Amino acid sequence: MEPRTQRDPSDPLIGRLLDRRYRIESRIASGGMASVYEAHDERLDRVIALKIMHPGMGDDGDFAARFVREARxxxxxxxxxxxxxxxxxxxxxxxxxxxxxxxxxxxRDVIRKEAPMDPRKALALLEPVLAALRAAHQAHLIHRDIKPENVLIAPDGRVKVADFGLAKAISADTQHTATGGVLIGTVSYLAPELVIDGRADARADVYAAGVVLYELLTGRKPHEGESPIQVAYKHVHEDIPAPSLTVPGIPAYVDALVARATARDRGLRPADAGVLLHQAHRVRQALDEGILDDPDLVADLSPTSGVVREIEDAPTHEHADGSGQVAAAAVAGAGPRENTAKDPLEQAGTGASEHTSMIEAGALRPPGDNAGPRQSGHQPAPEKSPQRRRRGALYLVIAALLALALGLGAWWFGFARYTSAPGVLSLTAAQAEKKIEGAGLDYAEGDPAYSETVEKGMVLSSDPAAGDRVLDGGTVTVTLSLGPERYAVPKVAGSTEDEAQKAIQDANLDFGRSIEKFSEKVPAGEVIRSDPKAGTSLKPGTTVDIELSKGPKPIKVVDWTGKSADDAEKALSDLDLKVERTESFSDSVDEGKVISQDPSSGELFKGDTVNLEVSKGPELVDVPRVRGMGEKAAIKRLKAAGFEVEVKQHQNYVGLHFVLTQSPGSGKAAKGSTVTITIV
Structure with missing residues (x-):
């Protein structure tokens, strides 16, 4: 894809809210099959990349179902x-x-700016790509469209490979053979077997990675031509040249690594990206150690040793016109067929940045190959003798008979034994079986598959597909739909965060985020509930959030000492705290106010207790009657009753020291208060 980061107001997708979730902001890149947009996930509040297939591709129900499966x-x-x-x-x-x-x-941007580059740097960029492919190959997933445009490099140097599985989703509805159908890929990185018969395995990715390494080392593609067909033809019939031919000084073992990865015979390539990554590590270690020549390493990596050389020396069985396997297959497959490619040569070829292209596989004839006989000039031929003329006539008859036999053989093996597979999509199993057996073929069922568009129990796809050739009496295997793929949100309440995350992922759903909340009932660290709630049926990969308990909510304690006890009790009760109230006499705190509080500060939790000591005011006691008593006796009696005593002399004091009056004279008074006596 070609980068295009500017906003395009004319793009009808800009500003659209897709699927009530993804707000499309701007277009990042555009290619032959799809465009990539920067978008905002409104639900999870994050920036994402949104790859949107070009209009019309979603109208095909089979394609949509296949796209879902490969994306999954x-x-x-x-x-x-x-x-x-x-x-x-x-x-x-x-x-x-x-x-x-x-x-x-x-x-691609790095290649434009820095290639050709040092082999160590080239391998440093390639190794993360191979690591990604190794993980894919171990998961039985083939990329099918490895090229520099599909390798992204983040500002922090992270290398990431994009578009896994999409090439298969796009191309699965065609029979990838040289005799018919459409070949989809980027021609500069297509393995020869993809050009010839369209059959891809992990070694096709290995080939593409080898081509990328060549481009990093040299700054150019290994094969170029005036059209995509010419480039594809060269991949079939010409070896990738050694990088050192373009950039002298590259060690021979680096050349050998490129040659091994890009061997035209896929049997000579590393079995998968994991093997190639191991070989790349060996080469990089030799480079790091400054080794300029390592014959043993070259011998280990070279595809042209031992039995390999015997294979390469074997005859190629090319036709006289030089077209080899591809032209032969094209002739064998001649005949009317529907061209499903809207733009067969869309922007592919020798440019700096290529799109995935669609090419008629049967069109891959050698450049300049004409159907008629070659004309070699007008020089007169020597006159032949009668014996030689008779021998020539005999050869001509034999050649005609051989041609007739070959033609009959081709007719029998290529067409006469075959019939067309019937269309059975969206039929029930019983209907499909009846139709297939009615066409003289055997009915079989493969593993069922989920589908968002085809009802449960209906035929989702068939192999061979409708209209494809199949031997008389052969088998058509149908895939029945399981209906939309849905998974129930598991019950995670009461589990730990890790347990909840595992349960959600085991249910083929995505774990979103943990939202912490206070809970009076659920202990801290345990899940309160999920969102959506347990039992909800969701699409695979849907995000599920959880609420995680932080335990009870803490309550800040306020000191009510010296304040109204009734106000204190109401405020504390409103905070769901318990109040224990005791009453005491106090000479310093007014009645009804708080003398002391426990605890008086800090944090408590719902249901905890606060103790309040409430004043009853001063304690009241009876005032003893002391009038007429002697001064000393009166003082002693009043103090015994808990009073302080103040002595005053009457204005007519004569020194008798008898109590004439007292204040207060009777009743009750606060204990500890003062009683005044007057003596004469």
Missing amino acids: HAARLSHPNVVGVFDQGEEHGTVYLAMEYVPGHTL
Whole structure:
């Protein structure tokens, strides 16, 4: 894809809220099959990359179902060097894929600016790509479209591979053979077997990675031509040249690594990206150690040793016109067929940045190959003798008979034994079986698959597909729909955060975030509930959040000492605290106010107790009657009753020391208060 970060007001998708969740902000890149947009996930409040297939592709129900299946496989591929897939969906024919947003640039940008580059740096950039492919191959997933445009480099240097599984989803409805159908890929990185028969395995990714390494080392593609067909032809019939031919000084063992990865015979390539990554590590170690020549390493990596050389020396069985396997297959497959490619040569070829292209596989004839006989000039031929003329006539008859036999053989083996597979999509199993057996073929059922568009029990796909050739009496295997794939949210209340996360992921759902909340009933660290709630049926990969208990909510304690006890009790009760109230006499605190509080500060929790000591005011006691008593006796009696005594002399004092009056004279008074006596 070609970078295009500016906003395009004319794009009808800009500003659209897709699937009531993804707000499309701006277009990042545009390619032959899809466009990539920067979008905002309104539900999870994050920036994502949204890959949207071009209009019309979502109208095909089979394609949509296949796209869902391949996107699901890619989503389960979790690796630090793989662009994460978050979600996939379809809305009114718009098929989309929500992916991790990786700011930065692509490997194509690096090649433009820095290639040719030092082999160590080239391998440092390639190794994360191989690590991602190794994880994919171990998961039985093939990328099918490895190229610099699909390798993203973040500002912090992280390398991530994008678009796993999409090439398969796009191309699965065609029979990838040289005799018919459409070949989809980026021609500069197509393995020869993809050009010839379209059959891809992990070694096709290995080939593409080898081509990328060549481009990093040299700054150019290994094969160029005036059209995509010419480039594809060269991949079939010409070896990738040694990088050192373009950039002298590259060690021979680096050349050998490129040659091994890009061997035209896929049997000579590393079995998968894991093997190639191991070989790349060996080469990088030799480079780090400054080794300029290592014959043993070259011998280990070279594809042209021992039995390999015997294979390469074997005849190629090319036709006289030089077209080899591809032309032969094209002739064998000649005949009317529908061309499903809207733009067969869309922007592919020798440019600096290529799109995934569609090419008629049968069209891959050698450049300049004409159907008629070659004309070699007008020089007169020597006159032949009668014996030689008779021998020539005999040869001509034999050649005609051989041609007739070959033609009959081709007719029998290529057409006469075959019939067309019937269309059975969206039929019930019984209807499909009846139709297939009515066409003289055997009915079989493969593993069922989920579908968002085909009802449960109906035929989702068939192999061979409708209209494809199949041997008389052969078998058509149908895939029945399981209906929409849905999973119930597991019950996670009462479990720990880790247990809840595992349960959600085991249910094929995505764990979102933990929202901490106070709870009076659920202990701290345990799950309160999930959102959506347990039992809700969701699409695979839907995000599920949880509420995680922080325990009871703490209550800040206020000191009510010296304040109204009634106000204190009401305020504390409103905070769901218990109040224990005791009363005491106090000479310093007014009646009804708080003398003391326990605790008087800090934090408590709902149901905890606060003790309040409330004043009853001063204690009242009877005032003893002491009038007429002697001074000393009166003082002693009053003090015994708990009073303080003040002595005053009457104005007519004569020194008798008898109590004439007292104040207060009777009744009750506060204990500890003062009683005044007057003596004469």
